[in-house]
Amino acid sequence: MNTTKQKIASDLDRQFAEQGFAEQGVEALRAGADVSLRTLYKHFPSREAMVVGALEHRDKAYFDWLAGGPENGIDHVLYPIIRLGDWLSEVANTGCLFLNALAEHPDSIAIREIVTDHKARLADEFRIRLRAIAPDRDVEQLAETLFLLHEGMTQTARLHGRDRATAAALRAAKAALAAEGIA
Amino acid sequence: MNTTKQKIASDLDRQFAEQGFAEQGVEALRAGADVSLRTLYKHFPSREAMVVGALEHRDKAYFDWLAGGPENGIDHVLYPIIRLGDWLSEVANTGCLFLNALAEHPDSIAIREIVTDHKARLADEFRIRLRAIAPDRDVEQLAETLFLLHEGMTQTARLHGRDRATAAALRAAKAALAAEGIA
DNA sequence: CCGATGGTAGAATGAACGCTCTACCTTGCC
DNA sequence: GGCAAGGTAGAGCGTTCATTCTACCATCGG
Structure with a gap:
């Protein structure tokens, strides 16, 4: 086994x-x-x-952690960011494991691949959620923005604390959605 | 010498x-x-x-790089983010040198200190610029948000490319400022 | 011209590393 | 009972690492 x-x-x-x-x-x-x-x-x-094994484990654990959550409305879109706040309170707060791994092994193809895949999947997560609540819109730019906020929040939590980072990310995400007329 | x-x-x-x-x-x-x-x-x-020497050098180089720029208006506040876009096109795009160093030496007090100082100074930069254009406001939360966008942009540039990351960060920053009635 | 300063090349050292190997033990199925 | 699968402990190998050391050279102000 x-x-x-x-x-x-x-x-x-x-x-x-x-x-x-x-x-x-x-x-x-x-x-x-x-x-x-x-x-x-x-x-x-x-x-x-x-290293690859640890990253694969975390990739799975992270998306499992994202299961459930509100099915409609703006909270459906914001859920990964909200949930990231919980995640950061449960695991050691040392930034993003994937980016840290890449920082230490910039020449490893296997590691680069799994990091790229994980981040692409995360960006897709936002795309899918945005399309669910705004099926008639081009959500590409908004998805990128939410992804950026997610990444920034992960790093900022190391320095400013989890709660402040979460609040800042949610504020910015809501403003970005409002600016596009979604919400 | x-x-x-x-x-x-x-x-x-x-x-x-x-x-x-x-x-x-x-x-x-x-x-x-x-x-x-x-x-x-x-x-x-x-x-x-x-490692500490390299970080000290970059700390100085980065704030030197920030000198100049528009003195008034929203561009004064956005300038560090705009300038970060230029920076990312000039140096090797491997994320934040400070956070990478911390990822590899989490137990080094000297390294932790210089990373913390650099990031605190960067957050202050946003605070100071916000106060310059909105002297009557509490800019604390907005400064945190802009800092978060700056950090997120640095990381995202590794994965989605510099131009898309810059555009996303600027979009979100403008939306955040607009939501607070600044701009 | 001399001695201080600050540079060069690169061998030597001892510790730590990634990895392999020998030898043995436990569990569960036929 | 016996054997296959998969576990344990830990010594050993060859390499690489951070760091130190010996021995020598160039420049320049007094």
Whole structure:
């Protein structure tokens, strides 16, 4: 079964989030996941694979976390931003795991790919939600704006605190929607 | 003189921006700065000091870059965001050097301090500019919003391209100002 | 001309790293 | 019972890293 693999991936995710990527060697990761080195390498045959595994785990966890929420109205569109506020209070607040990984491994194709995919999917999420409440509009620019607010909020939460960052992102999102006559 | 030191700091800044922090050892940094190992260590007695030196250099370079610009009106407030667009086209587009450094050295007090200071000064920049055009208003929330847009734009430029990120940030900034009756 | 300053090249060191390997143990199905 | 699957502990290998050190050179004010 890959139950063990998933458990390890979850531990890797948490460890990379809390301690960063560079400051932890494979031995520290092994200890944090509480498995043997052999088992760790069986599931993730290189350190890079461990990073990819952690990112894949978080990608899934993040979109699972987004399930549910209001089905109509402006809150349907704002929900990912609202939910991000909750997320930031539950996990270690060290910015975006994906962008942090990319910062440390700018040359890794596998990592670049998963980061790009995750962010594209997030941008799509806003597009889909906007189309749901404004089917007759071109929502492309608004989707980009909401995506930008989401990213900015993630980074700003590290520096100004989660609540202020959430409030600022929601304020700006509502203003952007209002300026386009949506809401 | 510290001319040599400044030259090295500038090279370190560029190298960290282009190649990331983790993937470069001291020997690579030395080669990129075209100095001897001895001289490098004379000015920056540890690798951490090299990171701090690069960040200090960029902090100064960034605020120098912000000098000038329109003195009145909404463009005075938007100028850091407009100028960020230019900046992103001139340097390697790998996100925020400060946040990347923090991602790789979450335990370094010296690095955390310079990152915090830089970001606080940037937030102040927006506060000061807002007060200049709206002296009778409480600009605190708007300053936070503009700061968030600035940060979000920096990250989004990596993924969606500089021009789209700049346009989205400016759109959102104008909407936020309009919503508060400023502009 | 001399000595201080600040540069060069690059070998040496000791620690830490990613990864592999040997040897053994536990569990559950036929 | 026995064997296959998948786990454990941890020593060892070769490499790379940050840092230090020896030995030498160029420039220039007094």
